[in-house]
Amino acid sequence: MERVSVARKVLGENDRLAAELRARFREHGIFCLNLISSPGSGKTSLLEKTLEALPRAERVAVLTGDIQTDNDARRLARFGFPVQQITTGGACHLDARMVERALSEWRLADLDILFIENVGNLVCPTSYDLGEAVKVVVLSVTEGEDKPLKYPGIFAKAGLMVLNKIDLLPYVPFDIALARENARRVHPDVRIVEVSCTTGEGLDGWLGWLKEQREAARVAAAKQTG
Amino acid sequence: MHELSIAQSVLAAVRAEAERRPGARVCKVGLRVGELAGLDPEALRFGFEVLVRGTELEALQLEIEHCPRRQRCPQCGNEFIARDYEITCPGCGAARTECMGGDELEIAYLEIEEEALKAENSSS
Numbered sequence: 001m002e003r004v005s006v007a008r009k010v011l012g013e014n015d016r017l018a019a020e021l022r023a024r025f026r027e028h029g030i031f032c033l034n035l036i037s038s039p040g041s042g043k044t045s046l047l048e049k050t051l052e053a054l055p056r057a058e059r060v061a062v063l064t065g066d067i068q069t070d071n072d073a074r075r076l077a078r079f080g081f082p083v084q085q086i087t088t089g090g091a092c093h094l095d096a097r098m099v100e101r102a103l104s105e106w107r108l109a110d111l112d113i114l115f116i117e118n119v120g121n122l123v124c125p126t127s128y129d130l131g132e133a134v135k136v137v138v139l140s141v142t143e144g145e146d147k148p149l150k151y152p153g154i155f156a157k158a159g160l161m162v163l164n165k166i167d168l169l170p171y172v173p174f175d176i177a178l179a180r181e182n183a184r185r186v187h188p189d190v191r192i193v194e195v196s197c198t199t200g201e202g203l204d205g206w207l208g209w210l211k212e213q214r215e216a217a218r219v220a221a222a223k224q225t226g
Numbered sequence: 227m228h229e230l231s232i233a234q235s236v237l238a239a240v241r242a243e244a245e246r247r248p249g250a251r252v253c254k255v256g257l258r259v260g261e262l263a264g265l266d267p268e269a270l271r272f273g274f275e276v277l278v279r280g281t282e283l284e285a286l287q288l289e290i291e292h293c294p295r296r297q298r299c300p301q302c303g304n305e306f307i308a309r310d311y312e313i314t315c316p317g318c319g320a321a322r323t324e325c326m327g328g329d330e331l332e333i334a335y336l337e338i339e340e341e342a343l344k345a346e347n348s349s350s
Contacts, residue, residue: 001253002340006243006333010235010257092228123264124228127331149311152295153264156325185311188322 014128017096021131024108029221031214032114034130036154037138038147039120042164044072045197046138046206047115051079053207059110063102064117065094072117082106093124096131113214122151133217134159141165141172145179148186155186160193162206167196229265232331233273237283239333247338254287254337260330261295287337295328 009015025032035043047062054060061082064072073085084102086094099116116132118125126135137158139147142165148155155161161183169176176194183190193209195202236255244252259265267290274288295308297315304317305326313323 002338003335004338005335006239008239008333010232010239010331010333012239013235091231126264127228127232151264152311153262153329156262157329185313188313 011127011129014096017100018129018131021096021100021103022133025114025131025133026217026221026224028108028111029218030108030111030114031210031217032116032130032132033213034116034118034125034132034135035138036118036122036125036135036158037120037140038122038143041120041138041140041143042197043117043120043138044075046162046164046195047076047117048079049195049197049200049203050115050207050210051076051081053203054079054081056080059112060115061106061111061113062115062117063094063099065098065119067091067119088119092119092121093128094118094130095128099130112218113210122147122154126151126153126157134213136160136162138162138164139179139183141168141174141176141179143174145175146182148179148182152186155183155190158187158190160191160209163192163194165196165198166194166201167199229269230273230277232265233270233277236274236333237277240283240286240336243336249340251339252283252286252336253339254289255333256289256291256335256337258291258293258330258332258334260293260328262329263331265331267292291334293328293330296326297323298326299323 037043062076063084063086064076065086065088066072067088067090070085073083076083084105086098086102116130135158137154139161141163163176163179180192183192193202193205195206236257240252240255244250259267271288278284278286296305297308297313298305299315299317299320301320302315302318304315306316314321315323
């Protein structure tokens, strides 16, 4: 019996494709975000509010993943930006291959921001790199403030945490200070914005962050080609 | 519940490795799974058993090594295992430490029986 070392990543093929996507995004100065949350935390609502607020001249596109139905794509297409639904047909996450296939429909040179709305799930999407610049985790105040501790994988990897549904704070026992503290225990540098997609409160902070990141991606691409 | 597709990827890698060694039989595969990888080892094991049943890999054993979250202190260079989300440096008390590992999801090793290969060589 011989033992041979392999040291091969199980998702090596996905990582390879994701790295290719990341290089293409970088080359075109596209800021790509991968939105991850439990089902019902408000990823689609956040995107609706975002698309509604963006000027029509913004070069933005959305890929939205679900196990079944194109309901989300229909909700998001109302704003006039290119939207594509990826139905995974059972898979609990998007992978880099699905993103690559969907992107073949669009010219990357026409985009500045690409939103990828993952399948609602705090566990599986965490393992699959999609080539994004940043993972954004959405947590709503109708969930438990201990979610960062229960699902440390995604909270450790997310660059931004969006605390959604803050208009409901008076009606739920959610301790927002504790939620922030829990997120920072898992990820001390995570940025946090608080929003309500119903009242619009706090959306300026989210949109400001988005603008800042898009600008950084643009500058980085200009440097690369310049 | 993506353990089944992870198990599929593991078996694809095992088959690729077996193809590179004609006549050899892969007896065991060792995985390293980090605590931040978001995988349940029991579900992975179950998916694995379902997938190998009735195939040439039916006898393949699976060993899973659990990898805890490891941190490094930029102040004093201390490396330590973070337990219960405590990432403060136990050496110097620095609150900010860097994550060094814990999201592993990799095939560490294969155990290969070369007997089949040798038998084949000696008969030819």
